[in-house]
Amino acid sequence: xxxKESLDRVDGPEKVAGTATYSAEYRFKNLAHAVLVTSTxxxxxxxxxxxxxxxxxxxxxxxxxxxxAPEIPGNPKAVQPAGRAAxxxxxxxxxxxxxxxxxxxxxxxxxxxxxxxxxxxSLIQVTYQTEKHATDFEANSRHAALPVNIQRSQNSPFKxxxxxxxxxxxxxxxxxxxxxxxxxxxxQPLEPHATIAVWEGDDKLTVYDKNQxxxxxxxxxxxxxx
Amino acid sequence: MxxxxxxxxxKVQDAIRAVGSDPGxxxxxxxxxxxxxxxxxxxxxxxxxxxxxxxxxxISYQSGRLKIGALALNSEVAAHPAVLQKQPLLAQxxxxxxxxxxxxxxxxxxxxxxxxxxxxxxxxxxxxxxxxPGSGCAAVEGINRMHSIFGVEKANATQSCIxxxxxxxxxxxxALDAEVIIQGQGGERRIAFTDLHRLPGNQPxxxxxxxxxxxxxGFEIPDNDFGMHAHYLKVRDRASFAFAIVSVAAALDVKEGxxxxxxxxxxxxxxxxxxxxxxxxxxxxxxxxxALFRQAAALGMRDAxxxxxNDYKLRMAPNAVVQxxxxxxAIE
Numbered sequence: 001x002x003x004k005e006s007l008d009r010v011d012g013p014e015k016v017a018g019t020a021t022y023s024a025e026y027r028f029k030n031l032a033h034a035v036l037v038t039s040t041x042x043x044x045x046x047x048x049x050x051x052x053x054x055x056x057x058x059x060x061x062x063x064x065x066x067x068x069a070p071e072i073p074g075n076p077k078a079v080q081p082a083g084r085a086a087x088x089x090x091x092x093x094x095x096x097x098x099x100x101x102x103x104x105x106x107x108x109x110x111x112x113x114x115x116x117x118x119x120x121x122s123l124i125q126v127t128y129q130t131e132k133h134a135t136d137f138e139a140n141s142r143h144a145a146l147p148v149n150i151q152r153s154q155n156s157p158f159k160x161x162x163x164x165x166x167x168x169x170x171x172x173x174x175x176x177x178x179x180x181x182x183x184x185x186x187x188q189p190l191e192p193h194a195t196i197a198v199w200e201g202d203d204k205l206t207v208y209d210k211n212q213x214x215x216x217x218x219x220x221x222x223x224x225x226x
Numbered sequence: 227m228x229x230x231x232x233x234x235x236x237k238v239q240d241a242i243r244a245v246g247s248d249p250g251x252x253x254x255x256x257x258x259x260x261x262x263x264x265x266x267x268x269x270x271x272x273x274x275x276x277x278x279x280x281x282x283x284x285i286s287y288q289s290g291r292l293k294i295g296a297l298a299l300n301s302e303v304a305a306h307p308a309v310l311q312k313q314p315l316l317a318q319x320x321x322x323x324x325x326x327x328x329x330x331x332x333x334x335x336x337x338x339x340x341x342x343x344x345x346x347x348x349x350x351x352x353x354x355x356x357x358x359p360g361s362g363c364a365a366v367e368g369i370n371r372m373h374s375i376f377g378v379e380k381a382n383a384t385q386s387c388i389x390x391x392x393x394x395x396x397x398x399x400x401a402l403d404a405e406v407i408i409q410g411q412g413g414e415r416r417i418a419f420t421d422l423h424r425l426p427g428n429q430p431x432x433x434x435x436x437x438x439x440x441x442x443x444g445f446e447i448p449d450n451d452f453g454m455h456a457h458y459l460k461v462r463d464r465a466s467f468a469f470a471i472v473s474v475a476a477a478l479d480v481k482e483g484x485x486x487x488x489x490x491x492x493x494x495x496x497x498x499x500x501x502x503x504x505x506x507x508x509x510x511x512x513x514x515x516x517a518l519f520r521q522a523a524a525l526g527m528r529d530a531x532x533x534x535x536n537d538y539k540l541r542m543a544p545n546a547v548v549q550x551x552x553x554x555x556a557i558e
Binding site: 041 | 267
């Protein structure tokens with residue numbers, strides 16, 4: 001990158017110096033804290049949830065699961081088909097008993113402090129009916145298929161890229177055949193995933209959030225809350 | 227995290243009594259491992275007995291022995307003139323461990339007593355004999371590229387534990403014939419550092435031979451003639467802040483072209499720092515050469531086993547031993 005292309009990040013100095021305020025660091029009176037309980041299986045169904053101990057733990061305000069979660073105004077349960085959601089369907093939080101991925105949120109404990117919420121979350125017991133998951137890319141590569149929406153799209157960046165004479169390799173005098181793999185890449189944000197939501201009136205909600213596209217996030221929140 | 231009681235006694239005996247009298251009590255020093263374990267629900271003490279204020283921080287050299295208090299910080303020990311002069315191998319091993327921030331918090335005693343970083347020990351959704359005795363070992367058939375090749379019987383592995391002890395410092399202390407000074411309610415005892423950690427056997431929940439009411443108060447390392455002919459080689463996934471895949475502490479005393487004394491210990495290969503006694507004996511009295519080092523390394527591997535993803539360690543371990551010995555002998 002040349003000097004001309006280089007741009008200073010507005011938050012660069014604060015982040016490097018450790019003085020940037022992360023979403024979780026804003027302080028409000030009577031702030032409740034929520035901790036997620038996540039699935040320990042990659043595929044299957046929740047068969048039972050024992051939440052009574054957590055509900056009775058000190059400082060707990062509520063425990064949300066798919067069994068008692070309130071309807072999301074912009075995403076009503078009534079209009080969603082029953083059964084396991086089809087591939088490509090947007091994930092719906094606390095919507096039904098199905099597990100789609102390891103670490104899927106299955107319960108949310110809200111308490112007076114983060115420590116109390118975390119302790120109560122550890123008291124929740126979930127039992128599952130496990131189904132066989134397939135997460136090994138190598139072993140499943142023969143089932144690989146281009147998703148329909150990519151096939152339909154003229155300009156999808158995920159389409160096969162072709163130029164020149166792709167058949168030339170067949171006639172080539174010298175060929176090099178090799179398999180190239182990419183090491184595991186971890187997405188590591190500087191700050192932990194945390195959100196603070198503050199109602200500042202009946203029709204005004206301010207959200208302090210760790211995200212990459214704040215206006216998109218604002219629109220999604222608005223749509224869900226109507 | 228479960229609510230717990232916090233005590234800060236000012237005397238060693240008071241701290242030992244506080245832990246000895248309460249099965250739910252634990253000592254806490256730097257806390258760089260215990261706090262993580264508490265956050266993850268691996269251990270849930272009712273009472274934490276903070277020993278940071280006890281007078282066990284001193285580093286000194288007296289009558290042929292380097293004495294290091296159990297609460298001396300890893301960073302202080304690694305930079306101490308007496309350590310650098312008398313036992314440079316220990317300084318090297320300490321420097322290779324964790325990160326600067328962690329070394330500034332972690333104590334010598336805590337480093338020796340840190341728990342394994344086996345992912346199945348940390349994930350309470352999986353069986354783990356170390357965390358929950360009798361539940362099984364998910365690592366034997368699981369992701370085990372970081373796991374043991376020594377000190378575990380393959381046929382018995384699912385009833386036992388194939389996790390490794392993660393400490394670099396402990397590998398150097400094992401190699402240097404260090405002694406551990408242990409204070410109990412009845413008085414003081416001393417053991418060889420190599421007897422502090424256990425092999426998993428049928429009680430993998432026990433990492434060490436310490437009793438509940440015992441506290442490590444210090445370590446002593448006797449003088450040796452290795453001088454600068456000592457090397458700590460650490461093979462790891464990243465150049466910094468990563469646990470050893472395989473590490474080797476090698477020390478040689480060469481007189482008139484022949485090896486007069488040798489020490490070899492490995493990390494990342496067993497439930498405890500792994501001394502290669504037979505390989506050490508093979509080196510004695512012989513002139514230094516790469517061929518000799520290869521023979522010794524091969525002897526050291528005789529009882530090695532592997533579990534699939536860690537098969538590569540069977541080749542990496544002896545190569546690391548040879549490399550560390552070459553460095554120690556200043557051949558390379």
